[in-house]
Amino acid sequence: MDELVERLSQGRHPVEVSLRPEKSAAALKECIDRGYVHIRFTQTRGGTEVGVTLDRSLTNVDHASFEQQNGTVRLAGSLVLNYTPVRCSADIDLATLAGTGNLEPIGA
Numbered sequence: 294m295d296e297l298v299e300r301l302s303q304g305r306h307p308v309e310v311s312l313r314p315e316k317s318a319a320a321l322k323e324c325i326d327r328g329y330v331h332i333r334f335t336q337t338r339g340g341t342e343v344g345v346t347l348d349r350s351l352t353n354v355d356h357a358s359f360e361q362q363n364g365t366v367r368l369a370g371s372l373v374l375n376y377t378p379v380r381c382s383a384d385i386d387l388a389t390l391a392g393t394g395n396l397e398p399i400g401a
Contacts, residue, residue, distance in 0.1 A: 294398060295375040297341065301396040307335045308383050308394035310368075311342050318362040318387045325354065330368055332383050332394060345370040345381045362387050371399065 311331035312320040324330045325347065333342040351369035358364050369382040374396065383394030 295377050297337065298374055298377045298379060298396055298398060301334060301337070301341070302379075302398060303395075305393040305395050307391070308332050308385075309335055309389075309391040310383075310385055312390070316390055318359045318390070321366070321385070321387070321390060322359040325352065325366070325368070330370075332368065332381060334394070335391075341374075343372055343374055343381060345372050348380075351380075351382070357387055359387065365392070368394075 310321055311333045328347045330345050330347060331342055332345055333340050345368065347368060347370040353367040356364045357366045364387050366385050368385060369380065371378065371380050378399040379396040380399055381394060381396050383392055385392040
């Protein structure tokens with residue numbers, strides 16, 4: 294298994310949602326509605342950013358108020374990182390657009 298994937302699969306790690314051009318709860322809501330978000334693992338060399346195709350059955354926005362910019366969302370979906378299929382999950386605080394996340398290898 295790839296070293297980066299292995300490291301990010303152990304425990305939870307600091308993450309933030311990468312939003313452009315504007316970092317806001319409304320921009321995050323648009324990404325969730327499109328079914329695709331960018332999540333950056335902030336404590337990797339250079340900040341590893343991954344694009345995640347969201348799995349609607351694993352993503353939870355029930356505890357979030359995008360208008361009030363508070364609460365938390367659970368983002369989860371799959372991607373391929375360094376030739377390794379993984380599932381990414383992250384719990385994001387809407388006030389800061391940061392939280393914790395991890396990877397989980399799929400299959401193999």
